[in-house]
Amino acid sequence: MRRPLLLLAVLVLTATGLVAPTAATTAPRAPAVATSPAPPLRYVALGDSYSAASGVLPPDPAAPLVCLRSARSYPHVLAARTGARFTDVTCGAAETGDFFESQHPGVPPQLDALSRRTDLVTMTIGGNDSGVFIGAILACGVAGVSSLGRGNPCEQQHGDSFEQTVRDTTYPSLVRALRAVHRRAPSARVAILGYPWIVPRRDGCFAQMPIARGDVPYLRSLQRTLNDAVRRAARATGSTYVDLNRASDGHDACQPIGTRWVEPILLGTNPVVVHPNARGERAMARQVVRRLRLR
Template identity: 40%
Template sequence: MTLRRLLTAAVVVLTSLVCLGTGAAAAATPTYSRYVALGDSYTSGPFIPFLRLDPIGCVRSTNNYPALLAATLHVSSYTDVSCGGADTTNMTAAQSVPLFGTNPPQFNALRADTDLVTVGIGGNDDGVFGNVVGTCPGLRASDPTGAPCKAHFTVNGQDTLLASIAATQGRVTAVVQGIHQRSPHARVLVIGYPRIAPPTGTCPDVLPFADGDYPYLDSIEHALNAAVSNAAAAANATYVDTYGPSLGHDACAGDNAWVQGQSFDLFAAYPYHPRKAGMVGEAGIIAGVLGASRVVTTVTPHAPTASVSTLTALAHALVKG
């Protein structure tokens, strides 16, 4: 073979390798332009630095999983309307929030050209999540080794929380259908809830439930995630499991925890809600589902965020409420 033919062959091979490499990179970086995030406080990220002001009462963090995902995907348009306390009704109805704010109906953010939507909703329907964290810790003293919370929510042999969750499934299905109607070309991801309680053991100083109510709390979360997963399947959306991958990151996991325990850290997390580490973990899980291999772990805010005095006033309002 002549030198010219050898050089020509080398160029062809090199060009092929470059093209293959480019194709692999493209496959690893999904292309989305207009991303909308919907959801409740497990999406908004209460008190994870830094809190946005639009409105402040939604306790929407600049470092929640939607913000990290948007930065990872390099989307050209990103709208996060998640709001603490939201339930499925707040997709189509405005939500009043602390400090005289209002979050418009979350569906208002959807457009015909929206091509990616994440939604994390359902835990607040019928007050399920609030009932658990608001009631169970106070019952521990009455029966520390038993399951007083489970007994409290069992009426005439029926678990009232599980009954509420069964109804939630249909509501979440309707939410996903509503997203498809407004954004027919969007990839829709329905995000599950991460693990709160460990599979074994207890940590009453962090998670002040009676010993027998740890598996009860876990069973409620299993049921909620199953309802959300079934809703996604029924409405032709992708369910993203954050419960399974959060094994070892429950509230009892110390520095490895993705979810805060009972204490309120004004500059890190609201009680029983995700920490920054949880948001990074969830963003990584979601990015993996979308085909992205790496995730941005911190986003620097480009707009004014809440001051210490505003955070303190908001915290007092939330605790009082």
């Protein structure tokens, strides 16, 4: 009687799921399928000196000397973090026109680096167009020295001419350049960065940035207008805008070493003044990673 009862108990428990089936009744496992890793991103970096990190050491040994390209630029940081197959054609002082034409002898147009196989494109561009952005900083610096830092001599001399040039000339040039990028690299994600703040909201630091106190808000407004032109051009062309306004606030050229992302005209650590330092370039790379959700 015990053996039939035991067999009956096992059958009941098995049917109710309280006893696991034996190995003989277990379904065979499917063999593991090996998966190949995803191919690396084909990444092309375009743009001006903010993309090239001009003045940040060490220089990129593969770059033309005239481009002042650094091995610690935000594109280099991005490429290292993502393991991308990386092409860098950034060049100091580049304008949107240098996307289409050679900037220097032996330096091809930047658009030549793109192809239908490109996966990712980044850039900062527009600040040198018409000499507006950097030209305004230099003009305001001269005016600030002449007034010994008092008043707003630069605004009095130039009024809204700089901002009007950004709206009327720089903006359409940005749209043209971005559309050309999309035509050359139709499958790529295209990201264009704004420029990190160069001066604080008010007061300034006349010893390091020779801008008259009243012209600090004037230059801040000009940069806001430039970044807004970049943002609008990105939206008009289906590109991604990487906003640095909030992230870079409090990291302008008037801040101490270790806090600032941009070096001042005097007493800075970068031989190319009013440009991002290595800390600023790393911060720009972080914003691209977050905005594009790159791994």
